[in-house]
Amino acid sequence: MSDIINNTIDFVKDKLNGAEAGHDWFHIERVWKLSKKIAKTENCQHEVVELAALLHDIADPKFHNGDETLALKISRDFLKSQNVEEEIINQVLFIIQNISFKNRGEAPEILPIELKIVQDADRIDAIGAIGVARTFNFGGFKNNLMYHTDIAPKLNMSKEEYKKSNGTTINHFYEKLLLLKDLMNTKEGKKIAEERHQFMLTFLDQFYKEWNVD
Numbered sequence: 001m002s003d004i005i006n007n008t009i010d011f012v013k014d015k016l017n018g019a020e021a022g023h024d025w026f027h028i029e030r031v032w033k034l035s036k037k038i039a040k041t042e043n044c045q046h047e048v049v050e051l052a053a054l055l056h057d058i059a060d061p062k063f064h065n066g067d068e069t070l071a072l073k074i075s076r077d078f079l080k081s082q083n084v085e086e087e088i089i090n091q092v093l094f095i096i097q098n099i100s101f102k103n104r105g106e107a108p109e110i111l112p113i114e115l116k117i118v119q120d121a122d123r124i125d126a127i128g129a130i131g132v133a134r135t136f137n138f139g140g141f142k143n144n145l146m147y148h149t150d151i152a153p154k155l156n157m158s159k160e161e162y163k164k165s166n167g168t169t170i171n172h173f174y175e176k177l178l179l180l181k182d183l184m185n186t187k188e189g190k191k192i193a194e195e196r197h198q199f200m201l202t203f204l205d206q207f208y209k210e211w212n213v214d
Contacts (some may be wrong), residue, residue, distance in 0.1 A: 002047070004082050008054045011078055015058055020141050022134035023060050027125060031056065034121035034192070041188040048088055048114045051079070052095035053121060071096050095119075101126075101176055101183075111185070120189030123180045128196025131177055132203055139169030146170060147211060173204060 016025045035053035039046055055078070059071040072093050079089045095115045098107040099122055111119075126134065139146065145168045153174035154167060167175065181197040184190040208214075 004047070004084060005050055005054070007082055008051060008078070012054050012058060015074070020138065022137045022141075023057050027134070028054060028057060030125050030130065031118070031121045034124055035118050038117045038120055038186055038188045038192075042113055042117060042186060044113045044117060045088075045091070048091045048095075049117050051084075051088070052092045052099075052114065052118045055079075055092060056096050056099055056118060056122060058096075068097075101180075116185035117189075120184050120186050120193075123183065124189060124192050124196065127177050127180050127193060128199050131196065132200065135172055135177065136169055139172070142166065144169055147207075170204070170207065173200060 012028055013025045016023075016028065019025070032050065032053040035049050036046075039049045055071070055075045057071075058074050059067070075093060075096055076089060079092065091112070091114060094112070095118050098111070098115060099119050101123070125131070136146070144166055145151070147168050147170040151168050151171065153171040155175065177200060178197070181190075181193045184193050
């Protein structure tokens, strides 16, 4: 493993110490490992993929008053301190800027394969058993209701509506998580996502049975 990757790991671990459990170092580590797994099946710049995966949530806007520039500044300053080439820095920052679900309407039509890989990895970590756990953890963090029969999911929300949404945790499955399978970019990403998607459907079936005391 190159020194820059090792240094980035140390930097991210330190920066995210004490972060909300769904967006902490362990989330980053899983996305990094998934990115490397997918990258093996694609023709790509592996260093760009790894750096972007490690830095993609260094300052998630939802924990920083919606500031979407902070992660870019922190990442640029760090990469420059490591003497990373400007071209690679710009590629990494482009991925960080365009990776999120809420920004998908603003992203360019043609995306570099490195972004597609890291985006798939990040979205895969939002589904399956880990996705269920992260969703309920964040719902608890925001003190949202788990479920309410009178509160329907809000589909096709705008970016601003999505950012302000405080719906139930179960609604988040329909507003985002169940949509991710069909948004995968890579063949490997689609394969991994399919199994995790099916797990979520099984989980929801069981949840409703238990909620309704069937």
